[in-house]
Amino acid sequence: MPQPTPRHEPNLALHIEDLTVAYNDKPVLWDIDINVPPGVLAAIIGPNGAGKSTLIKAVLGLLKPSAGHIYLHGEPYAKQRRRVGYVPQRSSVDWDFPTTALDVVTMGLYGQLGWLRRPGRAARTKALSALEQVGMADYAERQISQLSGGQQQRVFLARALVQDAQVYFMDEPMAGVDATTERVIIGLLKKLREQGKTVIVVHHDLQTVATYFDFLLLLNVRLIAQGKTSEVYTAENLRAAYGGQIALLQTAQIPQTPPTVAETV
Amino acid sequence: MLEALLTNPSVVVPLVGALVGVASSLVGTFLVLRGSSLLADAISHSVLLGIVLVYLVTGDQYSPFFIAGAAAVGLLTVFLTELLTRSGRVKADAAIGLVYPFLFAIAVVLINVFARNVHIDTDAVLLGEIGFSWLDTVSVGGVEVPNALMTLGAVTLLNALFVGLFYKELKLATFDPGLAAALGFSPVLLYYLLLGLTSVTAVTAFDAVGAVLLVAFIIVPPSAAYLLTDTLWKTLALGVGIAVASSLLGYLAAIWLNVSIGGTMAVCTGVFLVAAFLFGPRYGLVAQRAQRRRQQGENAARTLVVHLYNHESKEEAGRENSVSALRQHLRWDDAKVSQVTAVGREQGLITLGPKRERLFLTDAGRRLAREVWEPWRRE
């Protein structure tokens, strides 16, 4: 197999080419090309089952693509692991697990610790400060099942913060959370962007997407459009992504300008 | 003549096995389809407690109370399991694993303490004594009929009646409990009836096959049948067929090898399951593999045409729509590249450029790409 140059598209935070992912040979992502520049707050949007979670899992090496390649800041994920943070969907774990909020946040450091080493005092300090950043310092010793959905989501976010990454992937961090949590989360995301980090978020709410994010990836099995929000947030693109479901949305808020070229950044 | 048949072990024993199998797989089909098969495991163990308690109270070895006691304990098992699950302290599988071993252990200790050297001993509890099922007989109109045949025949009839009468309701409650409730059937009632019948089946079959083997009869034939067909009545019919066939084959094999008859019958159901798993017409491993290979080829061809379609009208087309791009961008190895391009050309989807490097879509290829890419535009 011919190897490309060691660093491929190093100027892009995320570079995906010709990605196809299949479950049991049924493709759910078809020939995706994505280029996300560094330092943006990007949303992945698309209807249920569009493959948004699948895309993130493929990027993080949790699924093996049947075609295509993925680079983060010019290197494959296996080499960039320590520079990537991940917030899985909240429903993907059992919150009745016997542990505290602080302990869950500490898990974000397990990768840096490596095998066998246990987290010590330094780890505890880092985890506590991350909890503080999400406004959860008072809940550090709380059993996680006693937290509200929004609080659990903030714990997950704090766990990603301690990863101290360059690129973050978050799967629906604002689904089903209270208004306070949503404010805290969006504030943090913006802060991360100010620090020059790239944040890529699966977002479910079309009403807020244009105000929160400056970069969009519209996905529905294939990539419908990508680019600056101002350029790709159009009725035409949304209709293409959501099919008939768009009728359910308040189209008044969506600009009716014709779409710009979708494939360029 | 009839009497001779009914006292001939090589007629009665496989017949008893077949009846156990038929009765079990009739109820088992719905448990498997509902995803509650492990309740069958729990029930078939815990009915022993019902049997022991009734025995200790009545001192009788044959009493209609056995049925009632077993049904009660069986339903108690289900009830306790659901209670534990609903309390949210343990998950459903752990609840099953907490409840039935407890009830079963109590039963075994009671046997150890009070009922040793009588009809129920602990080995029989697991193995059953189907080989002796022809010995206990009752007189029916002057003909000596084995007890097991009478009771199992009655239970088989009962289960068949239940399934026959409530076929439509069971089908609905199994596949769409919400709709069933909305239409005014009570899926919960039906479900408890089903589990009650499972308990009754378990207690009548207990002497013959014991607890664990009964689990095989309840779960395995319907599972094998489910791998062979999509239709409910066919699943039921095939399950019954597999159970009967397993009993006959199991009997013959066990006699030949001089080993446990019930055990061999259960192993035979397993053979059917493995066969269905490997060679089932649609869901079998072999069929799936063939289907998968076809699909993989098709997907690869589709990935190729979609790739070409995406780039053909852009300036990078020269770079992207080439054989080397497939290697570098799609990360296909040489073998796959040449295989897929060959398939694509065979199917008239693509043509190769003069230097065998550039790839071009044909009209058919473009049509396919558009179909994949923009399914909602399909004419």
Next chain:
Amino acid sequence: MFEFDFTLRNVMLGAALLGVSSGVLGSFALLRQQSLLGDALAHAALPGVCLGFLLTGSREPLPIFVGALLSGALAAGFTMLLTSRSRLKTDAALGASLSIFFAFGLVLLTFIQSRSGSGQAGLEAFLFGQAAAIVPSDVRLMAVVAVAALLTVALLWKEFKLLTFDPQFAASLGFPRLPLELLLTSILAFAIVIGLQLVGVVLMAAIIIAPAAAARQWSDSLGQMVGLAALFGALAGVSGALLSASGRGLATGPLIIIAASLIALASLLFAPERGLIASAYRARGARRELEQQRVLLDMYGLAQQHSDPSYPSESGMLRALYGGSPEAQLRRLEAAGLAEHTTHVPGEGTHYRLTEAGWARAEAALNSLGHHA
């Protein structure tokens, strides 16, 4: 009472080892929602036990141990294959492989019996467990396996914890998910196989699940839960083994299981936080609080209507507003200093009015309900 002899010491040591290792590994199995995998592994060990015996012709622990492990692994593999490659759900796949493997084990068992005549091989002990059959070499093997299992868990504690709580995140950090899962499942299989002689294959599921479920009730920390589960497991094992050894030919397995189940039952009922009684009690308290608040707010409403903070509400009126008998509520409000009863007009029935504290409480309650907006 007992003769504290050599055999008994063996048995107790074995039972304690079994209890500790199955408590520890059962905790992980329970939290990974694989409780019944233990059941399948145990049932499926039977053919391996018989084959180990058939091939070596003796009850040496090692071949039997290896055989049990191999057939357990085969059954686990078959179950996984059925769930991933066929349309059968986990429950059917598990139940099918459990019963088929066990049936095959019975066939082998009867084959051995028919060959060795009436002498039998003493393998029936593997069905329900037989403490009396334990010999020192068994205990030594159990000790080696238990220590190895516990060491592995101690070394890979952090990794196993993360894998159990959030396997996807673990994989994203670069921990190899499949090998770790296989390792954890194999140690579980080890723990099960060393317990077969004591508990037997039939009831093994409970000694995996019950101590862990009991321990979960008492603690919200994984470390404490695992420690407690080990303790409960050992307690159940030793008490069951002692009872069984006390004579009368009671099978060991059922006694150990009853002990473990009773511990689980008591924990489910009586644990302070998660216990069902405690939470029923708390729920009753909350309900009472709510009822009390309703009466308080009724009085507040009447007082406001009459623009008189200390308006004496007539108890019949309150009854009508409350839709039932408010006496108990009123008595509690009075005891809490939120209301007091007054004699308004003689012969007109009891009247109640809010105290200042009661007034403040009512306003606070309304505020928290969002009525101020």
